[in-house]
Amino acid sequence: MNDGVRILTLARRVFLDRVKSTRMMIMLPILVLFLPGMAWGFSDPDIILPGGHQPDEPMEVLFYASLGVVFGATMCAVLLAFDGVSRDRASGVFELRLAQPMPRTHQAIALVLGMWQAIFIPVAILIFISIAIIRWRLGEWASVGDALMHLLATSLILLWYVVFTLLASSRTKDQGTAIAFGVGMWFLFTFLWALVTTMVAYASGVTIGEQNDMQWIALEGALDLLSPNGVYHHLLETRLIDIDRGVAAWQTWSMALAWTVLPTWWFIRKMDELQP
Amino acid sequence: MLELKGVTFRHLIHAPTRMKPWRKQPGPGVLGVSLMLQPGEILGLVGPNGAGKTTLLRMIAGVLPIEKGSIDLEKNGTLESLDASSLRTIVGHMPEQVRWQGRQTVEDALFELAQMRGTSLKRVKDLLRLVGLSERTDTPLSSLSQGMRQRLTLAAALLGTPKYLLLDEPLNGLDPVAAAAFIRLLKQLTTKGVSIVISSHQVEGLQAITDRIALMHRGQVLACGTLEAIAQNLELTSTIEARGTGEAPDFSWCNPSETSEENGQWTAILHDSQTNLLAEVLSRGIDLTAWIPKPPGIVEMLCAATGMDVEEVGLDIATAAMLPHRRLGGEEE
Numbered sequence: 001m002n003d004g005v006r007i008l009t010l011a012r013r014v015f016l017d018r019v020k021s022t023r024m025m026i027m028l029p030i031l032v033l034f035l036p037g038m039a040w041g042f043s044d045p046d047i048i049l050p051g052g053h054q055p056d057e058p059m060e061v062l063f064y065a066s067l068g069v070v071f072g073a074t075m076c077a078v079l080l081a082f083d084g085v086s087r088d089r090a091s092g093v094f095e096l097r098l099a100q101p102m103p104r105t106h107q108a109i110a111l112v113l114g115m116w117q118a119i120f121i122p123v124a125i126l127i128f129i130s131i132a133i134i135r136w137r138l139g140e141w142a143s144v145g146d147a148l149m150h151l152l153a154t155s156l157i158l159l160w161y162v163v164f165t166l167l168a169s170s171r172t173k174d175q176g177t178a179i180a181f182g183v184g185m186w187f188l189f190t191f192l193w194a195l196v197t198t199m200v201a202y203a204s205g206v207t208i209g210e211q212n213d214m215q216w217i218a219l220e221g222a223l224d225l226l227s228p229n230g231v232y233h234h235l236l237e238t239r240l241i242d243i244d245r246g247v248a249a250w251q252t253w254s255m256a257l258a259w260t261v262l263p264t265w266w267f268i269r270k271m272d273e274l275q276p
Numbered sequence: 277m278l279e280l281k282g283v284t285f286r287h288l289i290h291a292p293t294r295m296k297p298w299r300k301q302p303g304p305g306v307l308g309v310s311l312m313l314q315p316g317e318i319l320g321l322v323g324p325n326g327a328g329k330t331t332l333l334r335m336i337a338g339v340l341p342i343e344k345g346s347i348d349l350e351k352n353g354t355l356e357s358l359d360a361s362s363l364r365t366i367v368g369h370m371p372e373q374v375r376w377q378g379r380q381t382v383e384d385a386l387f388e389l390a391q392m393r394g395t396s397l398k399r400v401k402d403l404l405r406l407v408g409l410s411e412r413t414d415t416p417l418s419s420l421s422q423g424m425r426q427r428l429t430l431a432a433a434l435l436g437t438p439k440y441l442l443l444d445e446p447l448n449g450l451d452p453v454a455a456a457a458f459i460r461l462l463k464q465l466t467t468k469g470v471s472i473v474i475s476s477h478q479v480e481g482l483q484a485i486t487d488r489i490a491l492m493h494r495g496q497v498l499a500c501g502t503l504e505a506i507a508q509n510l511e512l513t514s515t516i517e518a519r520g521t522g523e524a525p526d527f528s529w530c531n532p533s534e535t536s537e538e539n540g541q542w543t544a545i546l547h548d549s550q551t552n553l554l555a556e557v558l559s560r561g562i563d564l565t566a567w568i569p570k571p572p573g574i575v576e577m578l579c580a581a582t583g584m585d586v587e588e589v590g591l592d593i594a595t596a597a598m599l600p601h602r603r604l605g606g607e608e609e
Binding site: 006009010013017090091092093095096097098099100101102103107275276 | 287334337338339340361364365367368369371372373374375376377378380388389391392393394429432433435436
């Protein structure tokens with residue numbers, strides 16, 4: 001068995017363990033409510049959003065329905081992965097794993113892949129259902145490009161949250177601290193980031209919350225690059241023609257790359273020097 | 277043969293200062309330990325809590341890094357230094373008290389580790405049979421008793437057909453019958469050339485099964501060898517338990533001894549510092565019903581090696597100055 005196959009085998013085990021877990025069964029209805037539920041709601045032909053806007057294109061609906069990913073799926077990713085390292089570490093099984101010849105780097109990659117699959121595969125299935133719902137409600141399929149971008153961006157944001165949570169799990173020996181870190185980080189990027197943006201805007205002398213103020217839009221767009229949720233929305237916005245927040249596509253992709261590589265590298269490095 | 281040459285690892289402990297609340301500094305660990313593991317022998321690692329036994333085992337298992345020193349393997353008459361990765365392929369490690377939990381079955385849990393090693397399912401089944409868990413292959417981990425968990429951990433340690441087997445407190449949680457079977461299994465393994473290191477604080481149980489022991493205290497090996505050799509080096513004499521009936525005879529002519537009487541029987545503990553002590557006792561007309569020589573125990577050896585009494589060693593209440601604690605490459609603290 002070569003190294004790649006071994007990593008995939010271990011990742012599959014992690015995936016099956018997590019996807020069949022009780023907590024996944026509990027979170028699944030929440031995901032159904034947040035993903036196809038939002039797609040259903042935003043594709044209502046009679047819906048009028050604040051500002052009198054009415055979404056009438058599949059990608060636009062998918063963009064609004066991505067709130068379900070930001071609020072629901074990322075939280076599920078945190079709840080699924082928070083004990084990814086700490087549980088086995090506390091039970092002593094982790095020491096047995098570390099004593100195997102499989103390099104720690106490979107073990108870390110398998111853990112990330114398995115955890116990520118466990119949340120992304122159910123979410124991807126629900127996204128396909130959402131696309132079908134939108135087709136049924138609006139009478140129009142989302143283009144392949146739009147659907148792929150939505151899946152890619154969703155896979156990335158879930159990967160980021162899984163890696164952050166595993167990182168927290170590897171840095172703590174008790175599961176309470178790991179979950180507190182994960183939920184705290186989710187809370188920061190999901191709810192408090194707007195506050196951070198407002199504070200920076202205030203300190204910079206930018207008029208706060210003025211929708212047509214280009215300075216405000218540019219500042220918000222730039223600061224969103226520092227948040228995984230913000231980068232996620234920037235990625236989705238690359239498929240929306242009407243939106244321009246002063247951030248070039250290359251900037252968005254660079255930050256997506258940074259959010260992918262840096263925490264993963266940090267986690268692998270942490271696993272390399274982790275003690276039982 | 278595996279040879280440890282001055283291996284050192286110190287745990288980092290938090291030592292916050294006002295300016296650096298995250299500061300860490302080297303703390304306890306294993307300091308310059310040198311040992312040799314011969315094929316087919318059982319070495320007992322003995323020491324009080326915090327002596328560094330588990331840390332040393334983790335270093336040999338390739339789980340903790342070796343900061344200083346080396347672990348060498350003899351191959352065709354030459355010594356080859358091993359890195360952590362190489363160690364993990366030839367060493368089987370049984371950590372202390374693994375709390376297997378979850379809905380995963382016994383066989384699946386072991387097969388997961390086997391896949392990390394590239395071991396087959398057939399080997400997993402064989403090992404489960406070897407450790408007496410063949411009837412429990414489909415049992416969820418959460419349903420296992422402590423003894424069964426220990427057996428499963430042993431099976432995990434044996435996965436790669438290791439040449440060196442490290443067992444950390446292996447008898448914990450095993451009932452006497454299981455412990456006896458376990459020891460028998462270890463003896464069988466040694467006949468196949470497997471070297472075994474057993475760490476335990478249950479010192480009395482170890483004496484019967486180990487070929488040599490290494491006395492550890494505060495990260496250092498104080499003495500290593502057969503019990504007799506260590507006792508001789510530490511100038512410890514054997515004791516003899518003498519028994520008889522009636523009134524206890526006068527043993528004041530003998531070395532310091534303890535005598536007790538109960539139900540018309542007396543028992544005396546004599547220190548065997550004289551040659552022909554038995555002849556001397558008999559020549560004094562003392563009637564004996566039993567004469568039981570007792571070699572020095574590991575606790576006595578530990579006390580003699582450290583110069584502390586049993587409370588000081590066991591509860592670690594003596595000052596650190598009594599033994600050298602060295603900084604890495606530095607002076608004594």
